[in-house]
Amino acid sequence: MKDAEKIAAANRRKQDKKAYQPKFGKESKTPVEPCDPAALIEVQHLTKRYGDLVVLDDISEKIVQGEKVAVIGPSGSGKSTFLRCLNVLEDPTDGYVFFEGNNLCDLKVDINLQRRRMGMVFQQFNLFNNMNVLKNIMLAPVHVGLQDLRKTKRQNLRIKFCNLFRSAAKKQPLQPIQTSKKQIKEDAERNAMRLLTRIGLADKASVYPSTLSGGQRQRIAIVRALAMNPKVMLFDEPTSALDPEMVGEVLALIKELADEGMTMVIVTHEMGFAREVATRVMFMADGKIQEQGPPEAVFGNPQNERLRDFLSKVL
Helix, strand or coil, X not given: CHHHHHHHHHXXXXXXXXXXXXXXXXXXXXXXXXCCCCEEEEEEEEEEEECCEEEEEEEEXXXXXXXXXXXXXXXXXXXXXHHHHHCXXXXXXXXXXXXXXXXXXXXXXXXXXXXXXXXXXXXXXXXXXXXXXXXXXXXXXXXXXXXXXXXXXXXXXHHHHHHCCCCHHHCCCCCCCCXXXXXXXXXXXXXXXXXXXXXXXXHHCCCCHHXXXXXXXXXXXXXXXXXXXXXXXXXXCCCCCCCHHHHHHHHHHHHHHHHCCCEEEEEXXXXXXXXXXXXXXXXXXXXXXEEEECHHHXXXXXXXXXXXXXXXXXX
């Protein structure tokens, strides 16, 4: 009887181990391919399923430095899921996502370190209502700066300890510390005020987000992402939660960033904005990229029947 119980317990442990295997990017049918060094972001065979529902269906795509990619399509086509998979806010069911050559689906990669260089702007602002505007913008740079400072201090402590047992010729130098907790906060505050001045909201630094208009909150959300000096900005329908008269001020800020050369991926329903700002337009439907190309080609001479039908309804 005891032997049977031991066998049953061993079988349960095996099942539990299988249940906690990583959920993404590990199917044997999708081997990882060499990443294109010219691509800032590259997805390979990206697939996302919710049960039997296939939201993204085997997408492979590249985005290079300086591109402004607008993703358009009907609701439910997988646009927002595609965007959220680019920084693995959504775990892909299968496939791989590379950022600057780093496989974000590899559990050995520090995903939080990679996300520092990927700004994300959501539909609903996601500002912290218990902090004023200035603290909202300072929060991430201060957190990351202090985290790096503590890491360097721990490394130096380890080096000091190890040097006690090394000969004079083999002693390792300490890592240089060129900042302090006070300096990190002062630099973050200075940068936050610079960004607020840029968008004309320096006078709102001490107020709370709940007292601002939707357009002001979205611009502050964009500035918060910019405070981390990202390599790419991901916009998930940044104007969908705004009243019509507030849309223009947000789009003007995004257009200004585009003119400065920021790499962007924008999920949007603003067709005029996509035509004006984007260097490439992707049309998504049924979990696939059905057609893509320069705005003048996608909007002026669409080849896909589904795209023609979509444009006839929105233009």
